[in-house]
Amino acid sequence: MAGMEQWKGQLEQLKRQLEPWKDQLEQLKSQLEPWKNQLEQWLHQAIEYLNQIPPIQLYAAIAVLLISTLLLLFTRLFKRTKPNTIVLTGLSGSGKTVLFYQLRDGSSHQGTVTSMEPNEGTFVLNSESNKKGKIKPVHLVDVPGHSRLWPKLDEFLPQAAGIVFLVDSLEFLPNLRSASEYLYDILTKADVVKKKIPVLICCNKCEKVTSHSKDFIKKQMEKEIDKLRASRSAISAADISNDFTLGVPGEAFAFSQCRNKVTTAESSGLIGEVAPVEQFIRECVKP
Ligand SMILES: Nc1nc2c(ncn2[C@@H]2O[C@H](COP(=O)(O)OP(=O)(O)O)[C@@H](O)[C@H]2O)c(=O)[nH]1
Numbered sequence: 267m268a269g270m271e272q273w274k275g276q277l278e279q280l281k282r283q284l285e286p287w288k289d290q291l292e293q294l295k296s297q298l299e300p301w302k303n304q305l306e307q308w309l310h311q312a313i314e315y316l317n318q319i320p321p322i323q324l325y326a327a328i329a330v331l332l333i334s335t336l337l338l339l340f341t342r343l344f345k346r347t348k349p350n351t352i353v354l355t356g357l358s359g360s361g362k363t364v365l366f367y368q369l370r371d372g373s374s375h376q377g378t379v380t381s382m383e384p385n386e387g388t389f390v391l392n393s394e395s396n397k398k399g400k401i402k403p404v405h406l407v408d409v410p411g412h413s414r415l416w417p418k419l420d421e422f423l424p425q426a427a428g429i430v431f432l433v434d435s436l437e438f439l440p441n442l443r444s445a446s447e448y449l450y451d452i453l454t455k456a457d458v459v460k461k462k463i464p465v466l467i468c469c470n471k472c473e474k475v476t477s478h479s480k481d482f483i484k485k486q487m488e489k490e491i492d493k494l495r496a497s498r499s500a501i502s503a504a505d506i507s508n509d510f511t512l513g514v515p516g517e518a519f520a521f522s523q524c525r526n527k528v529t530t531a532e533s534s535g536l537i538g539e540v541a542p543v544e545q546f547i548r549e550c551v552k553p
């Protein structure tokens with residue numbers, strides 16, 4: 267019983283404390299009164315105005331408003347889900363790491379990095395850092411092209427907006443077979459085929475006079491992939507290791523037969539001739 271009394275007392279106290287607040291609220295209410303009247307008047311005017319407009323015009327206006335809001339929402343949603351990952355890959359020694367730093371910092375960081383782990387970063391390209399306005403950053407990953415690490419590629423492909431496949435155009439012929447095998451595997455990946463992820467075959471180290479041209483490299487790789495296709499389709503019947511087949515049956519393989527866009531370019535990460543790569547990246551990830 268005593269507990270109850272105490273409680274009651276506390277409640278009384280609280281009530282007394284709230285009293286001044288009540289007054290203030292009352293005051294605020296009276297201050298808002300003229301506003302309320304004004305608002306009511308406006309509302310009245312608005313309704314009267316609306317009554318004067320022919321209904322068709324009114325419906326049209328509402329429809330336009332609705333559609334534009336929906337469109338806005340839709341584009342927002344769409345934009346957010348668009349991938350911005352560019353995968354930089356190719357055989358070891360083709361110049362991925364140098365190119366990565368060249369794109370990010372505008373310098374090659376010669377000899378400071380020898381990592382088997384992917385280099386990864388999200389940034390605005392160095393060449394764009396002086397541009398005004400908001401530029402969408404690119405998520406660039408340097409995926410080592412060692413067979414043991416190929417699963418790494420699968421990790422990044424689902425979010426890839428584009429693939430830069432680096433080829434060493436100095437030491438091209440000794441690596442032709444393995445580079446073509448790697449490219450073959452990329453071009454037959456389900457993600458790449460279904461999402462039509464663009465691939466840039468980037469013939470790197472082009473500043474050297476002894477380097478091979480992109481046309482030569484393209485032709486040689488097409489020939490090599492054509493050979494691979496024949497041998498692999500013989501295996502595939504029993505053991506399907508590739509997600510998709512390449513090219514048109516009965517025709518010599520050409521990159522133009524791929525469902526995704528495959529283009530070639532020449533670059534030199536070492537001396538910073540990377541404009542074609544930057545252009546490719548910006549075609550895949552709109553700024
Ligand atoms: N001449 C020349 N050498 C390059 C170029 N890019 C990279 N290299 C050299 O090629 C070697 C391998 O480069 P790196 O970026 O580590 O290749 P990664 O294994 O693909 O990451 C290094 O000795 C680089 O200095 C280039 O554009 N021109």
Ligand SMILES: [Mg+2]
Nearest residue numbers: 362363381410
């Ligand atoms: Mg590297």
